[in-house]
Amino acid sequence: MSKRRVAIKRTIALSVICLIFTVFAVVPFAIPFTALKWSSFAGGIRLGADLNGGFYAMYSATLREGFGDAENEEFVSNEIDNTVDRVRDMLRGRGYQESRVTRVGDNIRVELPRIMEFGQRELSQPILHLIGTPAEIVMSDMSPFSEVDLNAPTTIRGFDIASASVIAAGATSWGVEIVFTDAGRVKFENLTRAIVEGPGSHVYIYANGEPFGRGGNNGMLGVDTVFTEGRVSISGGMTTRDDAENYIEQILAGRHAVQLEMIGGDNGIHVIDPLLGPNTIRNLLIAGGVIFVAVAAVLIVFYRRSGIFATLSLMTMLSFTFLLLNALPYAILTLSGVFGIFLAFIFAVDIAVLILERIRREVDYGKKLQNAISTGFRRTWARVVHSAVLMTVFGLIVTFAFRGPLRNFIDTFLPGMLFAVLIMLLLFRLFMFWQAKINQESLGVYGYSEETVETEKPQKKTKVVEKVEEEPKTEEGGEDA
Numbered sequence: 001m002s003k004r005r006v007a008i009k010r011t012i013a014l015s016v017i018c019l020i021f022t023v024f025a026v027v028p029f030a031i032p033f034t035a036l037k038w039s040s041f042a043g044g045i046r047l048g049a050d051l052n053g054g055f056y057a058m059y060s061a062t063l064r065e066g067f068g069d070a071e072n073e074e075f076v077s078n079e080i081d082n083t084v085d086r087v088r089d090m091l092r093g094r095g096y097q098e099s100r101v102t103r104v105g106d107n108i109r110v111e112l113p114r115i116m117e118f119g120q121r122e123l124s125q126p127i128l129h130l131i132g133t134p135a136e137i138v139m140s141d142m143s144p145f146s147e148v149d150l151n152a153p154t155t156i157r158g159f160d161i162a163s164a165s166v167i168a169a170g171a172t173s174w175g176v177e178i179v180f181t182d183a184g185r186v187k188f189e190n191l192t193r194a195i196v197e198g199p200g201s202h203v204y205i206y207a208n209g210e211p212f213g214r215g216g217n218n219g220m221l222g223v224d225t226v227f228t229e230g231r232v233s234i235s236g237g238m239t240t241r242d243d244a245e246n247y248i249e250q251i252l253a254g255r256h257a258v259q260l261e262m263i264g265g266d267n268g269i270h271v272i273d274p275l276l277g278p279n280t281i282r283n284l285l286i287a288g289g290v291i292f293v294a295v296a297a298v299l300i301v302f303y304r305r306s307g308i309f310a311t312l313s314l315m316t317m318l319s320f321t322f323l324l325l326n327a328l329p330y331a332i333l334t335l336s337g338v339f340g341i342f343l344a345f346i347f348a349v350d351i352a353v354l355i356l357e358r359i360r361r362e363v364d365y366g367k368k369l370q371n372a373i374s375t376g377f378r379r380t381w382a383r384v385v386h387s388a389v390l391m392t393v394f395g396l397i398v399t400f401a402f403r404g405p406l407r408n409f410i411d412t413f414l415p416g417m418l419f420a421v422l423i424m425l426l427l428f429r430l431f432m433f434w435q436a437k438i439n440q441e442s443l444g445v446y447g448y449s450e451e452t453v454e455t456e457k458p459q460k461k462t463k464v465v466e467k468v469e470e471e472p473k474t475e476e477g478g479e480d481a
Contacts, residue, residue: 018427321419
């Protein structure tokens with residue numbers, strides 16, 4: 001099989017792969033013979049409140065009984081500020097980087113973007129309800145709760161818990177590991193010793209005076225040995241990681257002195273409209289489509305077949321960017337993030353034009369197409385990589401030093417820029433080399449003038465030295481002999 005035929009087959013195969021990948025990236029469609037729908041990579045990206053709207057709720061903040069002096073205004077104010085920080089850290093730990101937690105007097109306002117799981121289940125409202133239902137944890141060997149002595153040396157309370165984390169309790173179940181403070185470790189050791197040596201067999205777990213458990217444990221933890229390590233694992237009924245994380249948030253909320261309660265109860269969640277109106281997403285999609293079509297048209301008109309493969313490479317670069325944003329569990333796209341994707345796209349277009357113009361110049365110098373392509377990429381990649389490295393360093397500094405819109409801009413611009421460099425220097429290079437093997441003579445199909453090779457080829461310059469003959473000198477006033 002000739003090299004030309006191999007190059008044609010490879011070009012067609014890679015072009016089809018790029019097109020299919022782009023379809024999966026941007027086109028939602030129903031999956032045949034099922035009730036499922038593919039939402040596309042772009043459709044699965046979580047959007048910020050400025051693009052997709054969101055929800056907010058107000059919470060009253062009151063001091064728990066026995067956690068401090070409620071008459072000390074400075075103490076209460078500091079505890080409310082600590083609660084604001086705790087709620088903010090909890091939300092960011094769950095991926096709500098664009099959440100806003102602010103104090104309004106003695107109340108706390110929480111804003112979350114509207115986030116859908118697989119385009120079906122709304123995630124933000126359950127989190128808002130969870131914030132308003134913290135659990136003051138009590139562990140005791142007494143049941144019911146009315147018989148529990150909260151001041152007993154073996155009674156565990158929320159402030160005796162240092163931390164909690166999610167653990168895998170089986171192939172399809174999850175659990176929670178609780179770590180006690182030093183004082184809590186001693187209390188829990190005494191509590192389990194009393195149960196082992198006495199008639200009891202369970203530790204009873206209460207939240208706000210009610211049995212606190214999941215599934216069949218009904219707030220009871222079986223004990224048959226003394227716990228001396230200062231930690232205990234709880235499992236049962238937590239079939240998803242979200243169940244375990246919600247369980248943890250309620251436990252950890254009970255450690256703090258401030259009790260949060262949603263103002264308005266179940267009707268206390270309010271809707272936030274998108275910043276640019278209800279049609280923000282549709283308008284951005286239309287604008288993005290128009291820009292892409294215009295750029296593709298210019299590339300194809302000026303560079304013909306080379307412009308077609310540059311357009312395919314740009315489509316692939318955007319598809320990879322959407323895939324990454326979809327895959328990252330904590331990525332949320334805001335208006336500043338959209339601007340980051342746009343600049344990354346422009347950076348990719350700039351790389352393509354830089355490469356094509358360099359190839360054009362090498363062709364004008366009289367080089368064959370394959371040699372011109374090789375030289376064009378070789379003389380371009382160093383400048384492109386240098387620019388990418390500088391912007392990456394700047395982006396990393398911003399990532400660790402800032403939050404908010406600038407951080408979201410960098411979160412989308414950096415991946416897009418890196419994909420632009422890789423795609424344009426690797427995928428686009430393959431396309432161009434294969435095209436040179438298919439047709440190296442007809443330069444017009446690549447947007448290069450065939451005449452310039454002959455007429456504008458640099459000519460060697462020759463230095464012309466003219467000899468000037470000197471006329472014979474005559475003496476002034478002399479006479480002929």
